[in-house]
Amino acid sequence: MNTPATVLIVEDDPAMLRGLKDNFEFEGYKVITAADGDAGIKAALDGQPDLVVLDVMLPKVNGYEVCRFIRSEKLTMPILMLTAKDQESDIILGLKLGADDYVTKPFSIKEVLARAEVLLRRQKRGSASEVYEFGDCRLDCDARTFTRGGKELPLSPKEFELLRFLASRPGQALSRDLIMNTVWGYDAAVTPRSIDRFVNALRNKIEKDPAKPRHIRTVREFGYKFES
DSSP states (O other): OOOOOEEEEEOSOHHHHHHHHHHHHHTTOEEEEESSHHHHHHHHHHHOOSEEEEESSOSSSOHHHHHHHHHHTTOOOOEEEEEOTTOHHHHHHHHHHTOOEEEESSOOHHHHHHHHHHHHHHHHHOGGGOEEEETTEEEETTTTEEEETTEEOOOOHHHHHHHHHHHTSTTOEEEHHHHIIIIIOTTOSOOHHHHHHHHHHHHHHHOSSTTSOSSEEEETTTEEEEOO
């Protein structure tokens, strides 16, 4: 019998903590909890969980610092951050500090469970197996290769990182600013319209019909969404 994965939930809202705990346990996970940042750090060190579900706004030590500390201790378990609705700066900072994914509040518990499952599956495969397959395309992040129909096609470094970022977050509406700041960084001399040009270049390489894209979909007046 397989040992159930252990999930650490760090959340200070008692009702939300209970809801998350009950649902993860119902799905068969072993759950440990913490209600503030200090307790979260201790639980991460002592419990060595397989996944951390981490709220940003925490008493004592905020979620950013918890994430930073976990990564400074060379702990590699995936971190799923819970961020305030529409606070894009939360998302960007969390990703830069080492979080693997995020869900914005208010969220669907089904989405949290689905993203947790994806992160745990990816962790089980190992970091060398970060591979995304969609249509007749294959993006191998360890080998840094992109193939379509079995034929390797060149991607520029930024095209590669952009496709990797999009493919790693299927179904999420990603704003141009989030894409720009995550892939290029805050200080990069790039504009939201530059993102459109890079997306068009990628579509020409990955889509059967770039004029009617199946994988990189436009979210009107916002950004893009990747569909695998």
